[in-house]
Amino acid sequence: MEREQPPLGSARVTSAIAASVTRPRFSASTLSTWRRWRDRFFFVLFFASVAIGILGLAALVIDVMTDGLGALDFSFLNSYPSRHAGESGIRAALFGTIWITVGTAAFAIPIGVGTAIFLEEFAPDHWAVRLVQLNISNLAGVPSIIYGILGLALFVQAFALDRSVLAGSLTMTLLVLPIVIIVSQEAIKAVPEEFRDAAFALGANRWQVVKTVVLPQAIPGIMSGIILALSRAVGEAAPMLMISSLVFLTFIPSSPNDRFTVLPVQIFNWVSLPQPGFQAVASAGIIILLAVLLSLNSIAIWIRNRYQTRY
Amino acid sequence: MLVVLLLATLVSVLATVGIIYTLLRESYGFFQVVSVWEFIAGTRWAPLFEPQAFGVLPLIAGTLLAAGIAGIVALTLGLGAAIYLSEYAPDRVRRIIKPVLEVLAGIPTVVYGFFALSFVTPLLQSFLPIPVIFNVLSAGIVMGLMIMPMVSTLSEDAMVAVPRELRDAAYALGATRFEVATKVVVPAALPGIVAAFILALSRAIGETLIVTIAAGATPNLTLNPLESIQTMTAYIVQVSLGETPQGTLVFKTIFAVGLLLFLMTLIMNIVGRWVVRRYTERY
Numbered sequence: 001m002e003r004e005q006p007p008l009g010s011a012r013v014t015s016a017i018a019a020s021v022t023r024p025r026f027s028a029s030t031l032s033t034w035r036r037w038r039d040r041f042f043f044v045l046f047f048a049s050v051a052i053g054i055l056g057l058a059a060l061v062i063d064v065m066t067d068g069l070g071a072l073d074f075s076f077l078n079s080y081p082s083r084h085a086g087e088s089g090i091r092a093a094l095f096g097t098i099w100i101t102v103g104t105a106a107f108a109i110p111i112g113v114g115t116a117i118f119l120e121e122f123a124p125d126h127w128a129v130r131l132v133q134l135n136i137s138n139l140a141g142v143p144s145i146i147y148g149i150l151g152l153a154l155f156v157q158a159f160a161l162d163r164s165v166l167a168g169s170l171t172m173t174l175l176v177l178p179i180v181i182i183v184s185q186e187a188i189k190a191v192p193e194e195f196r197d198a199a200f201a202l203g204a205n206r207w208q209v210v211k212t213v214v215l216p217q218a219i220p221g222i223m224s225g226i227i228l229a230l231s232r233a234v235g236e237a238a239p240m241l242m243i244s245s246l247v248f249l250t251f252i253p254s255s256p257n258d259r260f261t262v263l264p265v266q267i268f269n270w271v272s273l274p275q276p277g278f279q280a281v282a283s284a285g286i287i288i289l290l291a292v293l294l295s296l297n298s299i300a301i302w303i304r305n306r307y308q309t310r311y
Numbered sequence: 312m313l314v315v316l317l318l319a320t321l322v323s324v325l326a327t328v329g330i331i332y333t334l335l336r337e338s339y340g341f342f343q344v345v346s347v348w349e350f351i352a353g354t355r356w357a358p359l360f361e362p363q364a365f366g367v368l369p370l371i372a373g374t375l376l377a378a379g380i381a382g383i384v385a386l387t388l389g390l391g392a393a394i395y396l397s398e399y400a401p402d403r404v405r406r407i408i409k410p411v412l413e414v415l416a417g418i419p420t421v422v423y424g425f426f427a428l429s430f431v432t433p434l435l436q437s438f439l440p441i442p443v444i445f446n447v448l449s450a451g452i453v454m455g456l457m458i459m460p461m462v463s464t465l466s467e468d469a470m471v472a473v474p475r476e477l478r479d480a481a482y483a484l485g486a487t488r489f490e491v492a493t494k495v496v497v498p499a500a501l502p503g504i505v506a507a508f509i510l511a512l513s514r515a516i517g518e519t520l521i522v523t524i525a526a527g528a529t530p531n532l533t534l535n536p537l538e539s540i541q542t543m544t545a546y547i548v549q550v551s552l553g554e555t556p557q558g559t560l561v562f563k564t565i566f567a568v569g570l571l572l573f574l575m576t577l578i579m580n581i582v583g584r585w586v587v588r589r590y591t592e593r594y
Contacts, residue, residue: 143519149333238544
């Protein structure tokens with residue numbers, strides 16, 4: 001059936017003649033109308049998929065804003081959690097998030113970028129290296145809660161770090177490490193081979209090439225990738241929930257050995273409280289969290305656009 | 312200096328070793344007391360109550376039900392969006408819509424959990440008989456919204472890779488855009504689409520916060536999307552937040568459940584990548 005259908009467009013006249021010989025006239029014209037309607041119908045349907053996605057996003061933002069804007073003021077930013085919704089604030093979680101993010105960056109950047117440099121510039125084409133690479137992409141797909149289990153068993157218990165900022169940062173480091181490695185590798189790969197060849201031709205050794213040619217070119221890409229990885233860490237709740245637990249903190253960590261809470265954990269805490277007032281507090285916390293993520297992402301995009309060179 | 316780089320590289324290897332070692336060691340302790348068969352085939356999960364029961368099937372059912380709903384939502388919306396973006400949308404529109412959709416993938420899961428509980432559940436309750444506030448349908452739908460950009464981006468990448476000549480040939484034969492999309496582009500890009508779907512499902516299976524907040528904490532062997540359930544991830548959160556002393560049998564359950572979760576997502580990720588490598592057409 002399908003193949004016998006007359007084509008649309010310019011060849012329509014001839015095909016209509018052909019169709020009138022082989023088949024009753026109406027089938028040719030109704031089929032082409034049907035195909036045109038089907039085309040339009042599915043166009044609407046495909047566009048609707050996009051529209052539903054965007055509407056979902058809009059509904060989420062509006063839902064959070066209407067619930068939370070009323071509770072958002074300076075005292076919310078500057079207060080500790082409280083049993084009374086009206087007096088609750090996000091100070092401890094905000095500073096906890098800063099601690100964890102800085103701690104994660106301190107470990108994840110050197111380890112991640114180091115791994116990427118090794119894999120891209122030094123590692124031989126060997127089965128063990130390919131296994132390491134495969135392992136990294138598998139780690140990127142491990143559910144975040146599994147990193148929570150690992151952090152709990154390894155850092156909190158075995159290393160006896162307790163539920164500290166340090167234990168949280170190390171757990172988060174393992175979680176974002178695959179992302180940092182992969183984005184750094186992409187940035188290093190994007191540096192054209194000719195640049196390296198030119199430096200080698202001038203007599204530079206591997207190290208000098210990496211230090212003076214590859215890294216300066218790759219750093220904007222690496223930076224924006226790292227910021228995106230860190231913004232993943234800022235929003236990640238599951239492992240932090242396991243490491244920090246739902247504590248009622250009325251202080252800011254003053255050393256890496258102190259207990260902590262982070263924004264997503266604090267928000268989860270408020271969301272799970274049944275008293276109605278806490279929904280508004282949770283929304284206000286979400287607005288702060290989204291604002292932090294939005295600024296991090298804007299910085300990453302700005303770096304990419306500002307420093308990106310096309311070859 | 313090269314040694315330092317090598318040591319950095321070893322960290323990621325040690326992370327894997329650490330995950331597998333930790334999960335296996337504690338699970339071993341658990342399986343000394345509870346038989347593997349009782350764990351895998353048991354239909355009642357109640358480690359926190361007397362009489363205790365350690366059948367993980369209700370948790371698996373809950374996890375798969377939530378991920379299944381998310382998968383249906385994400386495949387429908389994601390594939391539709393991918394076809395629109397790759398076959399219909401003018402370049403200018405595409406450049407605006409794509410990043411907006413990808414914002415969905417960057418929103419923290421705790422925010423989605425709140426959205427499910429405070430917006431989607433009341434909306435569903437207005438026309439569906441949902442007995443308690445916690446239900447897997449709401450969590451699944453929201454999770455589908457979360458993984459939709461993953462399906463659409465990966466599928467669109469696969470579709471864009473289909474050569475122009477194939478489309479032009481079909482258009483020259485008089486095909487409509489819909490026919491080109493569904494009979495030429497989608498079949499040619501199918502491995503990429505299947506892989507996108509598998510990887511997105513694996514994300515949904517490992518997702519924690521949405522199901523913990525919106526789907527409840529009732530291990531429940533059911534296929535009814537209106538009921539409250541508990542997923543594997545939500546159970547792990549429940550125990551680690553509770554008063555369970557470390558080292559007890561109940562505490563060890565999170566490692567056994569974690570091991571199962573790790574294996575499920577690992578297999579799906581490997582299969583997803585294998586599908587792409589094995590079946591991708593090279594033009």
